Amino acid sequence: MKLSVSKYGYITTRIRGMKASLIDEGGYSILLGCPDLEGLLSFLKTTPYGEDLSEIQPGAVRALSLEGAFLRNFFKTLSKIAEKASSDVASLILGYLKKFEAENLKVALRALKGGIDYEEALKYIVPIPRGLSAETYRDLLGVARDVESFVQFLEKTEYGALLASSMKGYLEKKNLIPLERALDFHVYGSLWAIMERLDRRDRVIAKKLIGAELEIRNIKILLRGKILRLDPSEVREYLYPVFLALTPENVDLALKAQDVEGAIRALMVQPYRDMLTKVLMEYEQRGSLASTDLEGDRLLVKMCRRILRVYPSPFHVGIILSYIILKWFEVRNLRAIVYGKEDGLSPESIERLLVY
């Protein structure tokens, strides 16, 4: 206990303070009521996003630039937490951040495959702290002629070997999916390996939260694969092998199910039962799985809040991880609001897609 207090005493106190500044329902109501992006910007300048938003020129307020500012703020926040955290927790946070570096690399790969100008591609890349810098992306995209040369240039980075080993799949199919899958599995694999090195209680908590995130991801992919009539063996390749609430038998049954309903029923175990019931009802009514996206995310937010009740002591990694996940959903909500406002959607339509 003494060890946990010294390890988490300072950081969890800071996180409690940071948690208080997360945007609440009232804040979202104000944002939804803003008539345009300018109004939204002036409200957000009074929040922790103010510093990052001040970089945006008044005439250049667009959803994409606002999203970039939200992401920069999120990355900076995580980096600050990692600086104050113990080394194992810091590695976990930095491992979590790698997800976003993998996204940046995917953007770069897609730009090269799609023949997009590198200056245009750079607008969609938000570098993470302690990862590949904006200058590195600029140099790589400016010099690389195609996907093959880009992968070669990454040789000295942690992604070089794994991307090189997946190049065969890319060259055979002329499709980026093998490379993107390799990046995802590398990020999840590294994150899982970091979790294995945590203290016993922290390991259990981290696995519960990040494991649930991965299982929800697997459920979404599995059901979408079913509705899109994808070959089960190909869907399996997308699934990261994490089994916390689900068992390999559940997954096998879902993959072999004749239809979407069968797959949903095969996955109906706690804590996913309620979420999947809603998804099933929506699917039966509209024939769409669009609710999986939101119901899965809402469940994760609930789990983040629940973990603090299950482990009431403030000295564990759950405090940090649940904050990170809630902060990420705040960024997602802000992103949804700015894109919705930019497209002129009604506050009601935007609110339907928020997760809090």
Added chain:
Amino acid sequence: MSVERLAVQPTREQLLRLRRRKVLAQAVLDVLQRDLSALTEEFFRYLDMITPLRNEMYKALEEAYASFSEAKMLMGRGIFSSSWTTVLDRFEVDTKATVFRKVSIPVLNLVEAKTVAQDKPMDAESLNYSLSDTTAKHDDMMSKVKEVIRTAIKLAEAEGALSTIVEAMAATKRKMNFIQHKAIPQIDATIRWVELILEETEREDSIRIRVLQNKRKEKGLS
């Protein structure tokens, strides 16, 4: 309005030929009239299709745009980069033609680069986007975009057919006008002229015969 005559010899043979030409011109005019009626019917058939197809396309566009907005709200910048590779080589438009009353009407069909039979599973690469970075809303959007493309092609086919039919109708009308107002009046005028000349020649001949008969009678009496 004076009508120009055809350059023909005023003979009985030419007169017969001209009468045959007139009958033929009348027959062609009837055929063209029937073609024009059929084309007009087809024109209205396509015209009736245009408005529902346009409405269908606007509805599909609205739904696709709403889906795109929602997918963008859920995926953020990722939706743009995922579209950089998904728009490549997904569809082709197969162009054929069907012949109606000698008019070649375009038939357009949407062909997916990779089509899979309804009862067979699809390979993940056919999607052209990764399942791990996209959302179910993105799948909805993609199927709605496909619907937009399908209706746009159907609309383009109908509009293409309509403009081809209008052109064919105009050409038929031009031919009919030429036959009705130029060729037949010209033949008629030439027939009248040949008949006039022949009648004149006949009259001259009968006078000449009568004069000759009178001369012969006078010689017999003296």
